[in-house]
Amino acid sequence: MKGRALGAATVVLACGAAYFLVVFAVGFLLGVVRTLWLAPGVGERWAELTEIPVMLAVIYLAARWLSRRLSLAAHGRAVQAGVGILGLILLLLGVELGFVLQLRGLSLAQYIEGRDPVSGTAYALSLLLLAAMPVLVSGRK
16 A cells, blocks of 8 residues: 555656646747737737637647556546646646746736736636646546
């Protein structure tokens, strides 16, 4: 039992970190495109709303690839959920709250207040899908 728990923790850490890195890397590149080229032409809201479906496809593909590559279905729902939750935590705490707030010189309250209500809500829902996707694509044990 102890060896299985250690194995599950290792899978969650490795797969969750990989999941985060893939999603973050693509999101970073799309963010540059959105900010420099798309937003000036169509506005920030539409630029963000245009990016979200692409990111949802990336989230789905990354979760499916990692699930198949590491046989997440064999590890059970708890490990699958752990992978998604770790990916979400790394994205929110590590990037959004840790880096973006520092870079922009904003407080958490200013960051939340500054979000567009429409695209901000869509973004929040996409974060929930980021956390849930490893469970959704992995199937049952």
